[in-house]
Amino acid sequence: MCAEENSGPDNSRTSEAGAGWACQKPGTFNDLLPERVTDFSWRRPRVLWRSRNDVLASLFGDPSNAIRRRCVDALRERGAPAAFTVHRSEPEFSFALLGDTGEGDRSQYAVVPPLLQAAAGTDFMIIASDVIYPAGDADEYPDKFFRPYKDYPAPIYAVPGNHDWYDGLRGFLHVFCELDVDCSPPPWRGPLSFVPRLLWRHPGDVDSHMLGEARRRHRGAPGQQSVQPGPYWAIDTPSLRIIGIDTGITGTVDRGQGRWLREVSAGPKPKLLVTGKPLYVDGEHRPGKIQGGGTVDEVVRDPAHNYVAAIGGDIHNYQRYPLAAGDGRTIQYVVAGGGGAFMHATHTIPRTRVVEEDVFRCYPLRGDSLSRYSRLYGRWLRLPRFFELTPEEATAAVRHRLGIRPGRGYKSPEPSFRARLVASLLGVPRGDRRRPRMLRVPVRKLPQRFRSELADWDDPPFFKSFLRVDVTESRLRIRCYAATGCGDHEKAPPCEDEVTIPLR
Incomplete structure (x- = not known):
């Protein structure tokens, strides 16, 4: 710190x-x-x-x-x-x-x-x-x-x-x-x-x-x-x-x-x-x-x-x-x-296994990354009421899907179904589960790369x-x-x- x-x-x-x-x-x-x-x-x-x-x-x-x-x-x-x-x-x-x-x-x-x-x-x-x-x-x-x-x-x-x-x-x-x-x-x-x-x-x-x-x-x-x-x-x-x-x-x-x-x-x-x-x-x-x-x-x-x-x-x-x-x-x-x-999005980074999650650091925080992307997709797709997540909502969704303690603590309830769905659509992985190596490039990396390169502001x-x-x-x-x-x-x-x- x-x-x-x-x-x-x-x-x-x-x-x-x-x-x-x-x-x-x-x-x-x-x-x-x-x-x-x-x-x-x-x-x-x-x-x-x-x-x-x-x-x-x-x-x-x-x-x-x-x-x-x-x-x-x-x-x-x-x-x-x-x-x-x-x-x-x-x-x-x-x-x-x-x-x-x-x-x-x-x-x-x-x-x-x-x-x-x-x-x-x-x-x-x-x-x-x-x-x-x-x-x-x-x-x-x-x-x-x-x-x-x-x-x-x-x-x-x-x-x-x-x-x-x-x-x-x-x-x-x-x-x-x-x-x-x-x-x-x-x-x-x-x-x-x-x-x-x-x-x-x-x-x-x-x-x-x-x-x-x-x-x-x-x-x-x-x-x-x-x-x-x-x-x-x-x-x-x-x-x-x-x-x-x-x-x-x-x-x-x-x-x-x-x-x-x-x-x-x-x-x-x-x-x-x-x-x-x-x-x-x-x-x-x-x-x-x-x-x-x-x-x-x-x-x-x-x-x-x-x-x-x-x-x-x-x-x-x-x-x-x-x-x-x-x-x-x-x-x-x-x-x-x-x-x-x-x-490049950080909310797509899985729960880390190469080091313990509590010593891993990233910026932006995963919740801020998800919130920023949700606003962009809400604007592009003209669905702001569906996609847009506040930083607090996004942090709760990341915490729920990854099972991690968020970098910025919020005393918030469990995320809504909408927040969990948006997090899934925008690439937040679930827990530390990974796809088989033979599937990683076409299924996971390329969609995330597209999401990041297209999401410039x-x-x-x-x-x-x-x-x-x-x-x-x-x-x-x-x-x-x-x-x-x-x-x-x-x-x-x-x-x-x-x-x-x-x-x-």
Whole structure:
């Protein structure tokens, strides 16, 4: 729990006002928006079509690894730092971390004012996955990266997400690594290879002058400048080594990056992993395959490597799983993808079995997630009297179906039949029961994914989030802050979760 809960502003665990359900004044983030803001919506066929490489990579093979090898060779020829590592001399430092940022609409800009408040004094920022939606195009960086974070005074590093790869990572490499290379995929082989050859979305041209002008205009101060070694990298300090990996489109790490990961993970120094794909999410273990054998999580769990935390983006909410590693460590597995894009529902997360439910944390709370979705579906289907649930009604329905103690306690009776029915329709599972593994993808995941991607909104409460990480020689402190979009929370963003990890 956050120390601020006892002395500072309310958060979603203490009151509905702390969750942002009752905004007293509008947020100032609207003043930061460009003059013309194109409403971003995953309900638009054009947006889905621009993201088609995800489906093609899943069906016909992910070319990310082959493209990455080509890019890494080019970076090494240019003289990239040894082991793709940035060295910092200070043993005590702080950084901000947020994932899945770049839709360029109100939900992204709503994160900026509270981020600047809570991240004041940090030494750098990390974006974990999906810097630019929907397809990583270079020409969208001015309004979806440079402009939103123009007032953040320190360098920004990033690990790419699957959407950044839909242009072959060309925009990402140009902005973060100052590299422009051939990002075309290798030829597909097989009887149906004509399909990806025909449909694959190739990267567009990069306007270097336009990007340079955007950088000078919005993030041109000397203290904001940085060039990261590559799409994967390490930041080494006397107290902690931060390792960022590139998981491509489908989440597989190539052999070369796998060797590098094992090399930079060696030794007793405490380490923190930043990845585009979380290793634990939605109550499931997704260990991350490495080409040639092994998994990312095997590297993290190895006692010789001394990892203390693994933070991933991709899923657009906050989750934390403290898992005992068997050698005395407790590794904090964190999902931190709430930095601006549409919110993935938390009410669809089953009662957890990978950790005890009472130590699992998520934001938004499952009841708030269900209440927000019920209002959206009530409006879309023009059935508000049937679908809409208050936060209290939704919390009661989640408690009934999952058999858990809610994060925000209400002294309410059993939920009505209508509330239970709406909870079932909108995907709240029953207890900890799971479908057989062979049925999970078509029956459970895809409908939930559709529910989340189609359920985007641009008015408070947004339920976005970001992290502040403070490091000393003896401890690492992670705090999750909420970005509701309410003016009341911009100067004092609610702290939703906190964990302190010993480093000695």
